[in-house]
Amino acid sequence: MSRLPKVKRIRxxxxxWREEWLLxxxxxxxxxxxxxxxxxFERLGEPLWFALIFGWLFGVVLASALAVxxxxxxxxxxxxxxxxxxxxxxxxxxxxxxSVSAVMLHGENNPTLVRDTLFAxxxxxxxxxxxxxxxxxxxxHREQHYNLQGANAYLGVIIPLALLTLSLPNFTVTTxxxxxxxxxxVFLAAVAIGLFIAFLAIQTGRHxxxxxxxxxxxxxxxxxxxxxxxxxxLLVAYILPVxxxxxxxxxxxxxxxxxxxxxxxxxxxxxxxLVATPEAVGxxxxxxxxxxxxxxxxxxxxxxxxxxxxxxxxxxxxxxxGNAIYLGLDPANSFLLMITLAVSVVTFASGRTNILQGAxxxxxxxxxxxxxFQG
Numbered sequence: 001m002s003r004l005p006k007v008k009r010i011r012x013x014x015x016x017w018r019e020e021w022l023l024x025x026x027x028x029x030x031x032x033x034x035x036x037x038x039x040x041f042e043r044l045g046e047p048l049w050f051a052l053i054f055g056w057l058f059g060v061v062l063a064s065a066l067a068v069x070x071x072x073x074x075x076x077x078x079x080x081x082x083x084x085x086x087x088x089x090x091x092x093x094x095x096x097x098x099s100v101s102a103v104m105l106h107g108e109n110n111p112t113l114v115r116d117t118l119f120a121x122x123x124x125x126x127x128x129x130x131x132x133x134x135x136x137x138x139x140x141h142r143e144q145h146y147n148l149q150g151a152n153a154y155l156g157v158i159i160p161l162a163l164l165t166l167s168l169p170n171f172t173v174t175t176x177x178x179x180x181x182x183x184x185x186v187f188l189a190a191v192a193i194g195l196f197i198a199f200l201a202i203q204t205g206r207h208x209x210x211x212x213x214x215x216x217x218x219x220x221x222x223x224x225x226x227x228x229x230x231x232x233x234l235l236v237a238y239i240l241p242v243x244x245x246x247x248x249x250x251x252x253x254x255x256x257x258x259x260x261x262x263x264x265x266x267x268x269x270x271x272x273x274l275v276a277t278p279e280a281v282g283x284x285x286x287x288x289x290x291x292x293x294x295x296x297x298x299x300x301x302x303x304x305x306x307x308x309x310x311x312x313x314x315x316x317x318x319x320x321x322g323n324a325i326y327l328g329l330d331p332a333n334s335f336l337l338m339i340t341l342a343v344s345v346v347t348f349a350s351g352r353t354n355i356l357q358g359a360x361x362x363x364x365x366x367x368x369x370x371x372x373f374q375g
Contacts, residue, residue: 093310130347347360
């Protein structure tokens, strides 16, 4: 009997190394690029070497982001809804803010990077992520139900913030171009932060029931065998190398756009893919498990936190560094944004969803991809 606890400890320790080996790879990659980054980037003109460096950085950053989501989901199970999903969205938003800041401060100023990234995240989530989640859930469960009040609360804040950020700058005349004056930027930042805080107050307090269903209290993962603190520490540990590696990723992204003369919006799309893919995985899994409310909390919460937190921080970075930011979208993308927001209102207006609604959102995402190359 005295040997049994030791055997259990040995067996329990094995899965830890198997699951967390990626952290070692991520830290080692950060160390390598810190020491020899300039030499590694000198050969980007060689196609095979470029593909290796870009694939390496993109793969490690994406895998680390997926690991962040894995630990965030464990925390979510321990905290319950809506706190668990809030941890997930804030974690991914932190990755986005650090990534955009790193690329924004790399090399020459790219004034449209923030706008392109924000718009790409909105379209990837409200178009692709919502569409795939509703299609996957609809095929498996035919019709899925969610808390209508929660979805309306999300959209009631997302719509004005999205339009104030990405459309209003096209119509102001205080400054030239799709930009805002300093007082207007302060107003936008204050509104974004204020509405986000007000939303958190109802999400975690008075109207918490809007964002939960009876299934949210049921466990959906086998126990991990580790404490809440363990997962919290590893979540932060995976985020840290992502910040540095995202800055290194800026070099091959810039080379790709400048050398092949590809649309500059691709820089924002690549960052958005890194940010949105982990949440897309979580949202699709939740929809397949017939937990559509959790799926909605993930993708609508991600859009809200992206605009409510990223915009004020990016405006602050712009002010401190002196790098200009163009926020207003061109007419075609502005029109697509309004259609996507309008369709989202229709989709989440009845308390139930089906595959037709998912197909419509996928079409909107396809239109977004088409406009990148044929705008």
